[in-house]
Amino acid sequence: MRDLSGHRTALGFLYLFVHALTLLGAAGLAFATWALAHIATGRATRHPVWDRLPVQLMVGFTLLVLVLAIAGLCVGLALVRGEPVSRGLALVLSLLALMNFPVGTVMGVYSLWFFNQEGWDREPEPTAWAS
16 A cells, blocks of 8 residues: 555645635635625615625625635645545535636646545654654
8 A cells, every 4th residue: 555645745735725715715705795785785875785686696605615715724734734534525625626727627636536545544654753
């Protein structure tokens, strides 16, 4: 059985990088939603804009992206630290990442390869400098 600890760490950092960018995208979506709501209400009217469908869809999509980013950051931290990882969650995140060309596609393919290897869930072997 091969030692996959190097791949585990590399994949963990890739998860952290991609999902930190996703978190940044969620912040941008939140700002765009706020700006749309601010522009839609205007200064002359005081109608509530949060009950309109476009704003609700933007809020829902922003929350979905935020949840995916946080889940990816948790998987990345667990991979880097050598902690147990939910294979199902990682596979769902990697399948969703395949559409995000080019970095997400690389992460998705690498993640699918890693989690289909025998021994991916073994504890990383301690190195000589870690003892």
